[in-house]
Amino acid sequence: MATLQTKSAARLMMAPAVIALLIWMIVPLSMTLYFSTLNYNLFNPAQTPFIGLTNYRFFLTDPAFFTALTNTLKLVAGVLAITVTGGILLALLLDQDFYGVNIVRLLVIAPFFVMPTVAALVWKNMMMNPVYGTIGQFLNWIGIGAIDWFSAYPLTSIVIIVAWQWLPFATLILLTALQSLSEDQKEAAEMDGAGPVSVFWHITLPHMARAITVVILIQTIFLLSIFAEIYVTTSGGPGLQTTNLTYLVYSQALLQFDVGGASAGGIVAVVLANIVAFFLVRIIGKNLDA
Amino acid sequence: MARAVSTRRKITMTIIGWSIGLLIFFPVMWTILTSFKSELDAIATPPKWFFFNWTLENYQTVHARSDYFRFMMNSVYLAVGSTALGLLFAIPAAWAMAFSPTKRTKDILLWMLSTKMLPAVGVLIPIYLMFRNWGLLDSHVGLIVVLFLINLPIMVWMLYTYFKEIPGEILEAARMDGASLTKEIVYVLTPMSVPGIASTVLLCIILAWNEAFWTLNLTTSNAAPLTAFIASYSSPQGNFYAKLSAASTLAIAPILILGWFSQKQLVRGLTFGAVK
Amino acid sequence: MGQITLDKVSKSFGSTDVIHAVDLEIEDGEFVVFVGPSGCGKSTLLRLIAGLEDVTSGRIMIDGTDATGLAPAKRRLSMVFQSYALYPHMSVRQNIAFPLKMAGESKDSIERKVADAARTLNLADYLDRKPRQLSGGQRQRVAIGRAIVREPAAFLFDEPLSNLDAALRVNMRLEISELHQHLKTTMIYVTHDQVEAMTMADKIVVLNAGRIEQIGSPLDLYRNPANRFVAGFIGSPKMNFVEGDAARGQGGETIGVRPEHLDISTTDGAWKGTVGVSEHLGSDTFLHVHVDGQPTPITARTGGEFTLSHGDTVYLTPKAGKVHKFDGSGLAVR
Numbered sequence: 095m096a097t098l099q100t101k102s103a104a105r106l107m108m109a110p111a112v113i114a115l116l117i118w119m120i121v122p123l124s125m126t127l128y129f130s131t132l133n134y135n136l137f138n139p140a141q142t143p144f145i146g147l148t149n150y151r152f153f154l155t156d157p158a159f160f161t162a163l164t165n166t167l168k169l170v171a172g173v174l175a176i177t178v179t180g181g182i183l184l185a186l187l188l189d190q191d192f193y194g195v196n197i198v199r200l201l202v203i204a205p206f207f208v209m210p211t212v213a214a215l216v217w218k219n220m221m222m223n224p225v226y227g228t229i230g231q232f233l234n235w236i237g238i239g240a241i242d243w244f245s246a247y248p249l250t251s252i253v254i255i256v257a258w259q260w261l262p263f264a265t266l267i268l269l270t271a272l273q274s275l276s277e278d279q280k281e282a283a284e285m286d287g288a289g290p291v292s293v294f295w296h297i298t299l300p301h302m303a304r305a306i307t308v309v310i311l312i313q314t315i316f317l318l319s320i321f322a323e324i325y326v327t328t329s330g331g332p333g334l335q336t337t338n339l340t341y342l343v344y345s346q347a348l349l350q351f352d353v354g355g356a357s358a359g360g361i362v363a364v365v366l367a368n369i370v371a372f373f374l375v376r377i378i379g380k381n382l383d384a
Numbered sequence: 385m386a387r388a389v390s391t392r393r394k395i396t397m398t399i400i401g402w403s404i405g406l407l408i409f410f411p412v413m414w415t416i417l418t419s420f421k422s423e424l425d426a427i428a429t430p431p432k433w434f435f436f437n438w439t440l441e442n443y444q445t446v447h448a449r450s451d452y453f454r455f456m457m458n459s460v461y462l463a464v465g466s467t468a469l470g471l472l473f474a475i476p477a478a479w480a481m482a483f484s485p486t487k488r489t490k491d492i493l494l495w496m497l498s499t500k501m502l503p504a505v506g507v508l509i510p511i512y513l514m515f516r517n518w519g520l521l522d523s524h525v526g527l528i529v530v531l532f533l534i535n536l537p538i539m540v541w542m543l544y545t546y547f548k549e550i551p552g553e554i555l556e557a558a559r560m561d562g563a564s565l566t567k568e569i570v571y572v573l574t575p576m577s578v579p580g581i582a583s584t585v586l587l588c589i590i591l592a593w594n595e596a597f598w599t600l601n602l603t604t605s606n607a608a609p610l611t612a613f614i615a616s617y618s619s620p621q622g623n624f625y626a627k628l629s630a631a632s633t634l635a636i637a638p639i640l641i642l643g644w645f646s647q648k649q650l651v652r653g654l655t656f657g658a659v660k
Numbered sequence: 661m662g663q664i665t666l667d668k669v670s671k672s673f674g675s676t677d678v679i680h681a682v683d684l685e686i687e688d689g690e691f692v693v694f695v696g697p698s699g700c701g702k703s704t705l706l707r708l709i710a711g712l713e714d715v716t717s718g719r720i721m722i723d724g725t726d727a728t729g730l731a732p733a734k735r736r737l738s739m740v741f742q743s744y745a746l747y748p749h750m751s752v753r754q755n756i757a758f759p760l761k762m763a764g765e766s767k768d769s770i771e772r773k774v775a776d777a778a779r780t781l782n783l784a785d786y787l788d789r790k791p792r793q794l795s796g797g798q799r800q801r802v803a804i805g806r807a808i809v810r811e812p813a814a815f816l817f818d819e820p821l822s823n824l825d826a827a828l829r830v831n832m833r834l835e836i837s838e839l840h841q842h843l844k845t846t847m848i849y850v851t852h853d854q855v856e857a858m859t860m861a862d863k864i865v866v867l868n869a870g871r872i873e874q875i876g877s878p879l880d881l882y883r884n885p886a887n888r889f890v891a892g893f894i895g896s897p898k899m900n901f902v903e904g905d906a907a908r909g910q911g912g913e914t915i916g917v918r919p920e921h922l923d924i925s926t927t928d929g930a931w932k933g934t935v936g937v938s939e940h941l942g943s944d945t946f947l948h949v950h951v952d953g954q955p956t957p958i959t960a961r962t963g964g965e966f967t968l969s970h971g972d973t974v975y976l977t978p979k980a981g982k983v984h985k986f987d988g989s990g991l992a993v994r
Contacts (some may be wrong), residue, residue, distance in 0.1 A: 097714045099731060103565050104484035107476035111540055112492060114473060118533040119499045122507035122514075129509060187404065192397035198405035204412050207643035210596045211614040212632045216415050220625060225429040228414060235430065261408065266650060319503045322596035322611065326618040340597075343505040348512070348601065357509050364506035364519050371501035375494050556712050557745035561759035561806065562733035573760075575749040 123364070129357035136351035149358035161334045162342040165249060169338055170317045172253035173260060176309060181264025181309065182256070182302070185272050186294075188265070199269075206262035210322035217255045218244065218327045241333070248336045249330055255323055260316075263310045272298065301384030304377070311374035318367050339363050412636070419629035426625040442630035451605075455613035459635075460580075461524055462599070462609050463592040465533035467585055470539045475581075478543035479569060483552055493544065496537040499597070504597045507590070515602060522606045530598050535588045542587065546580025547573070586646035593639050610635040661723045662814035662846030664709065669718035671704055671870075678704050680870045681718065682777045686814075686848065686863075691840050694850045694866035695857040696893070701975045703818055705867070709848065710816050711735050722813060733762075739816040740805035742823065744799045746791040746806075752778075753787040754968035756805045763810070777805040778841075797828045804839070816844035818929065821856065833859060854894050858882070866890050891916050897946060899984070900958045912985030912993050919946065919961040921982035926968070929975025933958065935968050949974055 130149050133140040153159055180318050188199050205213065224230045224241035230240030243251040273332060275298060318339045330337035330345060337345070343363060347356035406413070417433070425436040446452050481489050512521075513529070522524030550573065558572045574581070596611040603612055614635055617628050628635050643650070664686040671679040679701050686692050694702040707713045709720060711732035720728045727735050738759075746755050756777055762769045778784045781801040791799055801818060807815055817836070821829045837860050840847050851857055857864050858878045866873040866881065866889070874886040878894075885891035889898050901917045907915040923929065924947070933951035945966045948957040960976055968974060985993040 095500055097711065097731075100484050101486070104480035104486075108474060108480040108492070111473040111477035111496075111536060114533060115496055115499050115536060119502060122398060123502070124509040125510035125513075126506055184404070187397075187401055190397045190401070192394055194398065194402050195401060198388070198401045198593075200647070201405040201409035203407055203643070203647055206641060207640045208412060208636050209586045209592070209611055209614065209639070211596045211600075211618075212415075212636055213411075215614060215617055215628060216411050216632055219628060220414060220418065221411055226429075226625065228410075228431060231429055231431055257635070258408070258411070266647065315501045318595070319505065322600060322615070325596075326615045340503065340505045344601070345506065347509050353509055353513075360503070360506040360509065363503045367501055367503045367506075371498055378626075379490065379494050506966060551743055551745065553741045553743050553745040554747065556710075556732075557739065557806075558747075558758070558762075559732045560710060560737065560739045561810070562762035564733075567762060572747055576747070578749075606673075630665065 126357045126360050129353050130361050131352045133227055134353040136353060149354045153355055153358045153362065158334055158337070158342060162339050165336065166318060166338040168249060169253060169256070169320060170314055171307060171318055173257045174313060176257040176261050176312065177260045177264040178309060181268045184261070184265040185268035188269050191274050203262040203266055205259050208259065210259065211326050213259050214255055214323040214326045217258070222251055226249050244328060245332070248332060252323055252327065252336055256269065256320060263313065267305055267309050268302055271302045275301045307377060311370060311377065315367060315374065316371045318363070318370070339366070385567070388461070415629045418626055419633045423626045423628050426629070442626045445627055446630045446634065452613065455608060455610050458607055459593055459609035462531055463589045463609050464525050465524070465528040466535060466592050467588040468533050469528060469532045470588060471581070473536060474539035477540050478547050479573060481544050482547035490580055493541065496540055500537040508601065512601065520558050521602060522604045522605045522608070527599065527602055527607055530602065531592045531595060534595065535591055538591070539584055539588055542584040543580065546577050547610070550576055583646050586642055588648060591637050591641055663689050663723050664814060665721040666848065667719040667721065669720060670716045671713065672716045673709055678870050681710070682872055684865065684872065684875070686846060688846055689844050690863060691847045691849065691860060693857040693861035694848065694865050694867055695852065695854055698852055700867040700868040701754040702867045702956050706818055706848060706850045710737055710739050736813040737816055738810050738927045739818065740803045740807050740811040740820045743820040744803040746799055746802055748791055751788050751790055752783060752802050755802055756809055759810045760804060766800065773809045777809050779808040780808070781805050787803060792890050796824050797832060800832055802825065806929055808843065812845065814848060817847065819851055836860065838950040855896060858894065867891060870952050885984060886992055888914065888916070888986045891984055902954060904953060910985060913988045914986045916984040916986065917982065919980040921979045922960040923977040923979060924960055924971070925975045925977065927975065931976045933974055933976065935970055935972045935974055938969060940964070947974065950975060951976065
């Protein structure tokens with residue numbers, strides 16, 4: 095449905111949003127790309143000689159990079175493992191009919207709305223503190239003894255906090271997918287002699303497959319750039335134990351003022367994210383036609 | 385759920401469901417409870433659950449730190465400002481994509497989505513330097529623009545999926561009835577999509593409110609929102625659990641309530657329409 | 661006035677041609693029906709006249725002036741859509757008033773015209789309701805009300821009855837016909853239902869694959885179809901087509917006989933066959949007869965009390981002068 099008039103009007107109305115995003119994407123990114131080839135330190139901003147790919151060589155061969163990359167992957171994998179399995183189980187639970195299921199759903203999705211800085215500080219101080227934290231007191235009470243989470247298992251602690259924040263997201267999306275499964279299909283399977291477990295494996299899980307993929311991809315995008323949780327709890331430490339790629343670039347730029355090196359790191363992060371984005375865009379694009 | 389569930393099964397499920405729900409909600413609930421305790425009760429062993437001297441002194445203390453409300457208002461400015469600016473750009477764009485699609489519409493939508501996937505660190509340095517040169521560091525305007533740009537793809541997508549559900553014939557009817565393009569959008573499209581626009585606004589306010597990378601890196605005090613205010617508690621000073629809890633409760637309460645209202649629409653917005 | 665002329669109007673979407681150089685003359689006050697199978701381009705043709713789509717080439721004249729490039733609002737046409745396209749957030753009154761409001765008419769005149777329209781369409785009691793509180797037929801009337809208040813040069817109807825149930829459809833058909841007699845304004849009506857076309861039209865335009873197959877009055881098309889397509893499309897049940905020797909004997913590649921133009925006998929006749937299914941409607945009986953040498957059964961209409969059943973032998977004879985002959989390319993041979 096369109097005439098030439100509406101088409102040209104449409105182009106005009108789309109222009110501001112497209113141009114704004116185009117500038118937002120291209121200008122800073124090309125500047126980052128440019129900076130990444132300079133020896134550019136904010137302590138000495140007058141002299142920024144071109145040094146080619148040296149920043150990349152330094153960044154990629156720096157042991158910190160390898161640690162940060164490993165930490166990033168561990169963080170993403172850990173959180174995904176917890177949220178996807180937990181999300182499926184919670185979705186199955188919330189799909190049941192029990193007293194107050196709507197209120198329980200609200201309780202389960204609450205963590206998603208908690209500001210990352212609040213979530214991190216509440217967990218660090220009030221849950222995981224070995225002396226005053228609720229978890230420590232609980233572990234003492236059952237006789238295991240408190241754990242100093244952030245000293246003993248810093249990365250695991252961050253994984254737990256982030257997983258808690260993202261569990262509602264996975265649950266909500268998987269629940270929506272689950273509820274779109276027609277009762278007829280399940281009943282047909284039951285008529286064909288399938289028990290609850292077979293129904294889950296052969297009907298429910300395949301039905302949720304696309305939603306699970308979407309959860310994994312979208313979360314990966316966000317999890318690759320976890321920042322606030324690390325910033326307010328460990329500042330990347332102890333040592334580099336909780337430094338991920340985002341935090342490494344941040345500290346290189348705004349704590350060590352090495353613009354060139356940080357820019358190279360930023361580009362590396364962009365490349366990594368794009369690999370994931372490529373798959374996500376294809377999945378969502380396919381869905382657009384449907 | 386047409387089938388009757390046996391009562392025993394239902395009660396078992398109720399117990400399991402509530403236990404798990406409360407377990408997940410526990411950190412939030414504990415924060416809210418602690419915010420009403422004295423600092424001593426807050427760190428008592430064994431923990432005091434409900435029987436303690438309920439007090440509002442923490443809220444008074446937080447309130448007394450006169451800057452609390454400035455942070456709070458900054459959060460409001462940033463969330464509302466970026467969302468309002470976003471609507472201005474996103475409604476016309478989504479209209480165009482939904483009702484006058486071309487061969488490239490799909491590509492443009494996906495490209496917008498891909499900008500959302502650009503990791504912030506990739507552009508942190510140029511943005512930081514530009515802001516510094518233009519005096520935009522720690523300013524409302526600068527952050528509103530950044531938050532607006534971050535949320536713009538989500539807004540366009542959400543509105544697009546809502547607009548798509550409006551039958552094109554209705555807009556054509558308006559066109560036949562003599563409405564100009566502006567009148568068509570003002571009198572027909574916008575009133576018809578109030579629910580969709582409302583949930584888009586809610587989601588974007590939530591996302592802007594909780595955004596913590598740019599707000600932490602581009603502000604210091606003047607324009608700093610609640611994310612930064614809370615971050616200032618990251619180095620503990622003495623007994624501060626109850627005060628931290630009160631500040632946290634104040635920071636998350638409005639968004640928690642907004643979020644609960646918009647939970648249904650959230651899925652669509654966060655998955656770019658891939659799961660409805 | 662509402663005289664519309666299409667001059668070699670064509671429309672393509674990308675490389676697909678949907679309308680092929682259509683010429684058409686619509687007189688003022690005429691009730692014209694565009695009919696054809698789905699995908700034949702009838703709705704597209706209507707939307708081209710409305711201005712909701714651009715023509716690829718050709719001209720559209722309304723009352724002698726070139727309207728090809730005009731915006732829909734400027735063509736003085738009203739349209740009733742298949743989905744009614746009522747504004748869900750407005751009351752019936754606001755819906756009907758909307759075109760007047762857009763035209764910037766005064767409050768008094770809007771009120772008067774809305775009241776008039778509501779009276780004509782029996783909507784006076786529903787003016788303050790929202791569309792979702794109305795039945796299908798009432799919604800349809802609101803859509804018509806919104807169309808008539810503008811006093812347009814012509815009304816365009818895009819399959820307006822296809823969302824209604826069968827009984828209501830018959831009623832609304834009559835109401836629209838009455839409205840036409842009352843207003844005497846040009847109406848262009850698109851449908852895929854040949855019964856609607858036959859009962860309502862002054863002039864039927866049969867479309868197929870983006871081309872006009874034939875233009876004529878309903879009886880004209882029934883009596884003298886120009887080709888096999890029109891012959892098969894107009895009339896219910898469909899015309900029977902017979903090929904082979906039986907046809908060549910009559911002087912055509914194919915001959916067509918309508919079910920109502922077959923004499924049925926149990927003793928002798930032109931074609932011998934056996935009864936397959938017989939459908940008893942009470943007033944009529946339709947026999948599906950398997951005739952030797954014909955790939956598809958032949959339908960014959962007979963009286964309601966007819967008592968032949970499955971497997972009986974029967975003889976069919978076309979009535980004299982009611983046989984349509986077609987040549988190899990499907991054109992009628994006269």
